[in-house]
Amino acid sequence: MERRIVDDRKASPAPDDLRGVLTARATVDEHGTVTGWSEGAEQLLGYSSAQILGRPAASLLTEEPTASDLPPLSELPRWHGTLALRRRDGHRVEARVLAHHRAPDDGIHDWLLVSAVHGSQPHxxxxxxxxxxxxxxxxxxxxxxxxxxxxxxxxxxxxxxxxxxxxxxxxxxxxxxxxxxxxxxxxxxxxxxxxxxxxxxxxxxxxxxxxxxxxxxxxxxxxxxxxxxxxxxxxxxxxxMTEQYWARTRLQLIAEAGRRIGSTLDVTRTAQELADVAVPDLADFISVDLLASLADLHEEGPVIPAAAGSLALRRIAHQSVFPGSPEAVVAPGEVDEYPDGSPPVESLRSGRAVMRRVTEPAIADWVAQDPLRTSRIREFGFHSVMAVPLSARGTTLGVAVFARHRHPDPFQQDDLVLAEELAARAAVCIDNSLRYTRERGTAVTLQRSLLPQSLPEQAAVEVASRYLPAGARAGVGGDWFDVIPLSGSRVALVVGDVVGHGIHASATMGRLRTAVRTLADIDLPPDELLTHLDDLVGRLATEAEGTERRTAGDAETAGDVGATCLYAVYDPVSRHCTLARAGHPPPAVVSPDGTVELLDLPAGPPLGLGGLPFESVEIELQEGSLLALYTDGLVASRDHDIDVGISRLCLTLAGPAASLDVLCDTVLGAVLPGRPTDDVALLVARTRALDAGRVAAWEVAPDPSAVAEARKNAVARLEGWGLNDAAFITELVVSELVTNAIRHAQPPIQLRLIHDTSLICEVSDASNTAPHMRRARTYDEGGRGLLLVAQLTQRWGTRPTSSGKTIWAEQSIDPVQRPFAD
CATH class of the missing domain: 3.30.450.20 (PAS domain)
Structure with a gap:
């Protein structure tokens, strides 16, 4: 395609004595053919454009030059000199000609010839x-x-x-x-x-x-x-002002790097931010590679072999002036081997930045072993590279390689200094990201190991749960949940939230969860349990304050200790649920008809304040009701008020769901718009009710003769339930527990049998004195009863009630005889 002539522009009127000045323009292609002809050229030589276009330009010369007289014009950007030209009428004209070698957008090279006719005369x-x-x-x-x-x-x-x-x-x-x-x-x-x-x-x-x-x-x-x-x-x-301009540009680039690099604690994003800052102001292409051994990085950092040999580097990010980075030969995430002597390896082993021309032997020998790199260098015209190690806190993490192909100037020493500054900033941010990733991984592992690995088998409720750690910036927190089987077929549901984030919050969560299970095991009512837990958190806070004083100036301190908690106990026999909370969001209850209600529980102070009471509330739940317990990370957000989050939660809970697991996923998707800024714990439980025919209760007279009647009633009920195999042990347990209640406790006395996933025998009385198992001496007449009960049953215990206590013993039964067996 021929280049169109740039015609003489219309000029403003010149003084009379300068009217003879005109500009002659012509274009000649690479083959020496005239492709453009201006009006000034026509006036100079007398040829019209129709007469000259397509003819050899040499025909306009008075004498056609020989090949030896011509300079290598294809290698010149510009030429100027005096040419002897022949006019159409045969006259000789000497003209000073300036010729430009151009490369237009269409890629076809040509020459533009310009002559100022009569303009060179002084005025x-x-x-x-x-x-x-x-x-x-x-x-x-x-x-x-x-x-x-x-x-x-x-x-x-x-x-x-x-x-x-x-x-x-x-x-x-x-x-x-x-x-x-x-x-x-x-x-x-x-x-x-x-x-x-x-x-x-x-x-x-x-x-x-x-x-x-x-x-x-x-x-x-x-x-x-x-x-x-x-x-x-x-x-x-x-x-x-070239030097001032580049100095100003470098300062602006450094300022931009300080603002953009390290905006997150994500290694890949930090490396990509370095690449985005460097292109196109410093380089046309940049790659950021980390040592492949960083995947197994420990505190001491990766070790670079001192001996000669290749190094494995993992591509983390790259950027180019061209969309899609077509120059790259390694995709992000891939590992490539760089041979000894290549600029990346030379930079890593020496710990110093390296600047090379592509024509130097060090690069030529490297790319000669890699046909793909060789083709890319030729295709894009790479001419210079810089390899800068990424080092922070005495540890070398990887290397950044800067390359130019579109920018005509090779890298200079000032460019190397700028690249080192950018790489140093990025290396510190990448090292921070790696350290944070390791710490957060440890905290997440600790957190998940302290949470229930599987929910225990029990028949009171059907449960499902979810736990989501906070986003990378916040770090893992101390949210937890638990399901604890209790005596009498009851179950405890717990959700808590420890103040703060990180390993200390996870460790505190583990201590509190263990304490809750211990307190639940002795069947404390919810309000009393929270009171004991409040005392524990107070002691932990005191220990943390002492640790901070002893480690003043140390970055790793325990920090403040505080927590919120919601504790609920559900009884499938009475369908009563007793709840208490310590500064925690209220639970939601969904009735079988789909009505959603937030329970109006006394808020109670957060754990650790001390001196303030907790109150319990008892409600009756219909069979099939849904109880939702959660932490504030689910409903609280920077984008909206907590009331908005609770409204979304209630609206979602009211909708249909194929299962509780599906419901949990639906709730998280609807209430959480994105990655949570705080930990999220969610526990949903659908209540079951034990059929009245599975429970038998008798009032026992405070007379030793009533023991035989109690045994008789128990055996008869077991026959009705088809549990004849358990009759012998049950008779012994009933006889021992009822006898102890008559001898040592106060009326009223009640015997109750519960046929659940196990067979439970309970004796209640009005005394607050709990029995203790002891080993009887040889001549003791008593003291062997509870030992016998403990040996014959799966487990036993005692729990306080509002009017006294209950002693219970639990026997395992065949699964086919369980009321909720599949």
Missing amino acids: PDDDALMRQGLLLSPFCATSVHDTDLRIRRSNRASSGALGLSDDDLRGLRLSDVLDDPAIPEVERLMRRALETGEPQYMENHARAPGETREHAWSVHLYRLEGPDGRVLGVASTGHD
């Missing part, structure tokens, strides 16, 4: 123009232009920057001298200065002829007037 106004221009700025690159924007005079600095002598420049416009995208804007501002008389200023980037590096120029434009007020032209003064 009386030239000296006046120059004097006015030098008065404005004698120490800068100064050129003066006439009202047609043609250069009339230039000082040494200006002609040196433009690469032509003062005589060669005279009569040309800047657009004739430089083939640069910034020049049209300069000429537009020149015209504005001529028209308005207001000085104009701009900063641009242009490459001086013969140089490969762009320069930053500060350009001022002024209108020039003679003593009589006549407009003579315009002066352009340019100050080379």
Whole structure:
């Protein structure tokens, strides 16, 4: 495809004595064929465009040069000199010609030839123009232009920057001298200065002829007037501010790096932030690789082998000036082996940054072993690279490789210093991310190990649960839940939340969960249990304060200790649920008809304050009711008030669900819009009710003769339940427990049998004195009864009641005889 000629632009009227100035333009393709012809060229040589287009350009010369006389034009960006041309009428014309070797957008190279006909002759106004221009700025690159924007005079600095002598420049416009995208804007501002008389200023980037590096120029434009007020032209003064520009750019890039790198504690994102900052201001392509051994990183960090050999590096991030980073030969997440002597390995082993040209042997030998890298270097034209180690706190983590292919300038020493600064900032952030990831992984592992690994088997409720650790920035917290089987087929449901995040919060959670299970095992009512737990948290807080004082200045301190808790006990026999809470969100109850209600429980103070009472509330639940216990991480958010979260929870609980597990997932999806900012614990339980036919109770008279009647009633009930195999042991247990109650306790006395997943025998009385099992001596008449009960039953115990106590013993039965057996 041929390049279209850039025609002579319409110029403003020039003084009468300059009307002979015109510009001849022509374009010639790589084969020497004329492809463009301007009106000025037609006036100069007498050929119309129709007569000359498509002809060899050499036919316009008076003598066709030999091949030996021609310089290697394909290697020149620009050429200027005097050519002897032949007009159509045969006359000889000598013209000073300036030729630009161009590479247009279509990729077809051609030459633009420009000649200022008659413009190179001095004019009386030239000296006046120059004097006015030098008065404005004698120490800068100064050129003066006439009202047609043609250069009339230039000082040494200006002609040196433009690469032509003062005589060669005279009569040309800047657009004739430089083939640069910034020049049209300069000429537009020149015209504005001529028209308005207001000085104009701009900063641009242009490459001086013969140089490969762009320069930053500060350009001022002024209108020039003679003593009589006549407009003579315009002066352009340019100050080379390249070093100041790059220094300012580097400072801005460092400031940008400080703002953008390390915005999260995620290793991959931090590496990608480094890559995004470096491209395109510093490099055209960058890769960030970490040592593959970081996957097994311990506190001492990875070890780089000192001996020669390849190193395995894992690609974490890369970036390019081209979308999709087509230069990359390794995808993120992949591991590649880099041989000894390659810039990444050389940088890692020496611990110093390395700057290389692609043509150097160190790189040539490396890429010669990798055909894919060789093809990418040739395809994209890589010419220089820098490899900078990522080191922090005495540990080398990986390497960042910066490369240029689109930017024409190779890396300089200042670029290496800037790359080292960016890599140092990123390395500290990556090291912080790795340390945090290890600590958070430890905390999550600890947290999950302290939570129930599986919910215990019991028949009172059907349960499902979920636990979500907080997002990376907050860190794992101390939320927990638990399901604890109690005597009498009852079950305790617990949800708690420890203040703070991290390993200390997880450890405190484990201690509190253990304490709750211990207190639940002795069947304390919910309000009493929270009171004991409050005392424990207070003691833990006192210990933490002492630890902080002893480790003042140490980063690892225990911090504040505090917690909230909700404790509920459900009895499937009576369908009563007793609840108490310590500063915890209230539970939600969903009735079988879908009605959702937040239980109005006394809030109670958070655990650890001490001195304030807790109150229990007892409610009756219908069979099939749903009880939802949760921590505030589910409903509280920075985006909305906690009431909004509770409303979403209640609305979701009211909807249908195929199972409790599905319901838990639905609740998390509806109430949590994204990754939680705090830990979330959710426990949902659907209540069951034990059929009345599975429970038998008798009042026992406080007379020793009533023991035989109690045994008889118990055996008869076991026959009705089909539990004849358990009759012998049950008779012994009933006889012992009832006898003890008659002898040592106070009436009223009640015997109750419960046929659940096990067979439970309970004897209740009005005494608060609990029995203790002891080993009887040889001649003791008593003391062997409870020992016998303990040996014959699965477990036994005692629990306080509002009117006294209950002693119970539990026997295992065949699963096919259980009321809830599958």
